Amino acid sequence: MSGETFMGVPREKIDWSPRIDYNKCNDCMECVKFCPHKVYEVREEGGQRLVVKNPENCVVFCRACGKACGVDAISFPNKSETTAHIKQVRKEMEANE
Amino acid sequence: MSKEYAILPCNGLDKCAGCAAGELAIRLSEETGSEIICPVFYRVADTRYNRIAKEKPLLVIDGCASRCASKLAAEKGLKIVKKVNISEEAKSAGIALKTDSLRLGETEKLLIGNLADRLKTEEDTAESGQETSFFPAQLTYDTYQKDKFMFRIPEEEAFFFNENDVWAYVSGGKARIGVTDYVQQSLSDIMFFTAPNVGAEISQFDEVGSLESGKAVFEIVSPVSGTVTRVNEDLLNEPERINQNPYEQGWIAEIELADFEEDKGLLYDFNGYFPIMKRKVDEFHV
Ligand code: SF4
Numbered sequence: 001m002s003g004e005t006f007m008g009v010p011r012e013k014i015d016w017s018p019r020i021d022y023n024k025c026n027d028c029m030e031c032v033k034f035c036p037h038k039v040y041e042v043r044e045e046g047g048q049r050l051v052v053k054n055p056e057n058c059v060v061f062c063r064a065c066g067k068a069c070g071v072d073a074i075s076f077p078n079k080s081e082t083t084a085h086i087k088q089v090r091k092e093m094e095a096n097e
Numbered sequence: 098m099s100k101e102y103a104i105l106p107c108n109g110l111d112k113c114a115g116c117a118a119g120e121l122a123i124r125l126s127e128e129t130g131s132e133i134i135c136p137v138f139y140r141v142a143d144t145r146y147n148r149i150a151k152e153k154p155l156l157v158i159d160g161c162a163s164r165c166a167s168k169l170a171a172e173k174g175l176k177i178v179k180k181v182n183i184s185e186e187a188k189s190a191g192i193a194l195k196t197d198s199l200r201l202g203e204t205e206k207l208l209i210g211n212l213a214d215r216l217k218t219e220e221d222t223a224e225s226g227q228e229t230s231f232f233p234a235q236l237t238y239d240t241y242q243k244d245k246f247m248f249r250i251p252e253e254e255a256f257f258f259n260e261n262d263v264w265a266y267v268s269g270g271k272a273r274i275g276v277t278d279y280v281q282q283s284l285s286d287i288m289f290f291t292a293p294n295v296g297a298e299i300s301q302f303d304e305v306g307s308l309e310s311g312k313a314v315f316e317i318v319s320p321v322s323g324t325v326t327r328v329n330e331d332l333l334n335e336p337e338r339i340n341q342n343p344y345e346q347g348w349i350a351e352i353e354l355a356d357f358e359e360d361k362g363l364l365y366d367f368n369g370y371f372p373i374m375k376r377k378v379d380e381f382h383v
């Protein structure tokens with residue numbers, strides 16, 4: 001899904017996606033089952049099994065899979081900073097028009 | 098007077114939270130006239146348990162985020178009146194449940210005791226308040242249809258939407274919020290509504306409660322910032338109102354606005370949201 005925007009801002013300019021604490025993660029894959037947006041990928045080979053493959057597919061401000069994780073291994077960026085950043089980018093885009 | 102429940106606990110014997118859920122169920126049955134539904138036996142023989150669940154208000158005790166007990170209740174078509182999740186309660190009490198042993202320690206027992214005391218005395222839900230006239234009596238909708246599913250969106254100008262499929266109806270310094278048909282259809286039968294606290298100060302994109310169905314949990318992402326002044330208490334007993342109409346009888350809460358001019362910059366009107374919802378329906382709805 002390249003070329004996507006969120007509130008008019010190109011998605012790749014917004015840093016919002018789940019962060020996995022691999023010290024806590026037990027590979028139960030509940031988060032993968034939960035999210036319909038193909039953000040996660042399960043690797044069959046090599047070290048880490050769970051990877052955040054497509055961070056830009058993650059819906060900005062969604063934190064839903066975090067609740068599906070029984071061991072609380074998923075966190076998200078700071079919401080107010082992200083909001084401020086989006087506003088900032090929009091201002092810049094307006095100025096460049 | 099202490100309350101009597103039909104209790105459907107998680108009984109995950111391989112996790113401390115599951116054992117704690119079972120223990121809480123036992124405490125309540127000893128201390129009140131509550132009856133326990135065995136989740137394992139319920140799967141194979143349900144007549145007796147269905148009767149208990151009809152006679153008494155149903156309390157569901159989940160151990161962890163897998164919510165097996167809630168899912169079982171959904172599968173059996175039971176109406177959940179109250180719900181606790183041991184892992185979440187432990188987290189909000191600042192307690193770390195054991196990971197090295199399944200035997201309950203002192204901390205776990207203390208948590209269970211506190212929960213039992215709370216559940217014994219807690220009122221079900223308060224009476225719903227009187228209707229206000231700030232919200233229109235009738236709405237006009239535009240609809241998008243996909244297979245047998247209808248997705249309505251109100252056309253009134255005072256409606257705003259965020260990309261997380263939550264709407265706000267804004268009038269005179271106040272907003273009423275709720276979810277759109279997209280959320281309701283994707284979750285299908287909504288079984289449980291967790292309300293935000295009245296008086297809570299919310300900033301834009303904070304969580305204002307959550308919805309839960311057999312399929313998933315949906316965190317309601319607030320489209321506006323301000324103070325929660327009222328919640329739709331009818332939803333606590335009848336969350337299915339959200340499936341019936343998430344814009345009218347299924348609204349979520351009312352918020353005294355802090356700075357709507359600022360919030361508005363990150364919201365869509367009807368014309369902006371309609372194509373976004375259509376795209377989501379085409380991409381994800383099955
Ligand atoms: S936050 Fe939402 S969209 Fe992002 S990965 Fe989790 S469930 Fe998927």
Ligand code: SF4
Binds near residue numbers: 026
């Ligand atoms: S739900 Fe949590 S523990 Fe399970 S795979 Fe995802 S991050 Fe890991």
